[in-house]
Amino acid sequence: MAAKGRTELEVGADGVAVITICNPPVNSLSIDVLYSLKESYEEALRRSDVKAIVVTGKGGKFSGGFDISSFGDVQGGQTTQPKVGYISIDILTDTLEAATKPSVAAIDGLALGGGLEVAMACHARIATPMAQLGLPELQLGIIPGFGGTQRLPRLVGLTKSLEMMLLSKPIKGGEAHELGLVDALVSPNDLVNTARQWALDLYELRKPWIKSLYKTDKLEPLGEAREILKFARAQAQKQAANLHHPLVCIDVVEEGIVAGPRAGLWKEATAFQGLLFSDTCKSLVHVFFSQRATSKIPGATDLGLMPRKISKVAILGGGLMGSGIATAMILSNYPVILKEVNEKFLNAGIDRIKANLQSRVRKGKMTDERYEKAMSLVTGVLDYEHFKDVDLVIEAVIENVKLKQQIFSDLEKYCPSHCVLATNTSTIDLNLIGEKTKSQDRIVGAHFFSPAHVMPLLEIVRTQRTSPQVVVDLLDVGKKIKKTPIVVGNCTGFAVNRMFFPYTQSALFYVDLGLDVYKIDRACTKFGMPMGPFRLADLVGFGVAVATGMQYLESFPERVYKSMLLPLMMEDNRAGEATQKGFYKYEGKRKATPDPEIMKYIEKSRGMAGVTTDPELLKLSEKDIVEMVFFPVINEACRVLDEGIAVKASDLDIASIFGMGFPPYRGGVMYWADSIGAKYIHGKLQEWTKRYGGFFKPCSYLAERAAKGIPLSAPVKKVQARL
């Protein structure tokens, strides 16, 4: 089998051996690369014409870390792994760091995970200002495994190193220099030459020859270190109580501080090995590759089309969504025309954009200068005069079909013929919106999630007539504004909202049957959702929830539960967080407090539904509740796949994580479903159908796969995808 990457060794007349990591696209450290690194080092150490060593990466990237694509093979036992500690101790510590010749890492682009760990085993590091350095392993469910838990605290101190590891947050070259992680900052053109000179300076002892593993000056005294570790443990528990590996990371760091770095390295190597086989790691690696796969769209991105240049964007509507979308655009330097119907609404829209940006300034994420520059990209208008040279329009007005139809026929008149015409509707069929135009080939959905400048998902909706070029254009804009796109087909609710509609629906149903609102929310948050269905309904607002419900009722009447609870509460101006009261009370800073008063609405709703409460429901465990809320979501996700609305199951995993906050460490809704098994889910849905009725009826896709033992995520063959 051909080697997966290698290193190259080149010895200069100055006596410096430059070892270059070559494994495109990100110079990941496959086992082949690591063995080759060891061989190159051994050769450099052997050769009498080599005085010192520089390690760098090909093509302006040091290394993106250990080869994640090999994790699957390792977990499945398809490849034999080196013995525990071989890479971190035998290669990086006892070959690189303990070498009799000094080495310097020359870092441009990425030095992530194993990449940074290799660099930290060198005796000095030179970086460019734009280089990104970090240990993001925890986002893959593992811990740094090549000595990072030991060397990073010794180079930047405990507090900063824990922050970088626990938040998987890389830093730029400049900050790394200030912290002492890198020794000098230079331009990319000077990088290798400066590193060569530095290596020779080390060789000549003109500069100190430092082994990071044995540095102690940055480490806090033991008492203080214990306090920092205690605080980190509490924070890790608070942020993700279901996750074990952040605590393992802290334990391993502690071991190095208490028992010495060599003991720390051993503990790290053993823990790394164990975590590599955990369900959390498997799920998070699935998420990593699924996220990258969302922008590979059959029939669009495989046609060799290049995205067209989008120089100017127009947004219609300066409400919550429109202003959020405008904010996302200007943050990525797109000039934006914001159109409203009158001066008052326009000013309110501009003020919202200002408020979005000011909040970033307050949090220290944006300078005043950058704020001014971003705001200068927005032009507020009341007519279509400025639309003659726009390349992309995003309509974000209220969900009214007639209004949208009018707008799209106006857009056809005023925008140039190449302009992409996008709508941010969250539910309305795109064919209906474009019905009065002849521009169906350039009409597309650009469904953002609120707040649009924060939420990472962009649902791109394609009708049967939308041209592949338009999809490619929008994918490119999505990438530039740093969104994760999923491309889906056209139907009421599209993929994301449709899949998650049963989340609230089933919850409302169980409340009528006697289950407690807060118990349901608690079970869902313990499972890992950012909020339960009732807290979510409060956040979205009952008005929106009811309006969306009406759309579903029209399209899928057989599986909409007509609860009266929301309309009843709305009658008393109890419509969610915006009215300070919904299922919770809101006082002060968005703190949600349970409110016993809701019982009177629940009792009335139960009476109107004519249902008797089911005492069996009161005995349910949290696991049962989670199943009862999520299995209908899985059922709908299966329909979405079966109908070809989504291309692949992993897109729905990403949609559930980035659109709804489904816990990534469970791999997304379909991945989680397969971990439970179609047969079990089908059996439960059938049982509830008998007991409670048609809302739970398993769809044919689910029934068939359960019967045949086929995973729900296995590719859909029989239907022609609607894309």
Ligand SMILES: C[C@H](O)CC(=O)SCCNC(=O)CCNC(=O)[C@H](O)C(C)(C)COP(=O)(O)OP(=O)(O)OC[C@H]1O[C@@H](n2cnc3c(N)ncnc32)[C@H](O)[C@@H]1OP(=O)(O)O
């Ligand atoms: C023992 C050690 O401690 C363990 C480790 O090192 S674990 C690995 C730690 N490293 C990481 O977590 C970094 C993961 N990668 C990333 O965050 C991002 O890919 C990046 C910042 C490096 C680049 O981002 P970006 O430029 O947007 O490109 P992106 O599309 O993500 O990646 C480009 C390609 O490289 C692949 N890739 C990125 N990092 C990789 C890695 N570490 N291993 C294998 N493939 C990798 C991606 O899958 C993608 O492949 P594709 O083109 O076939 O889809």
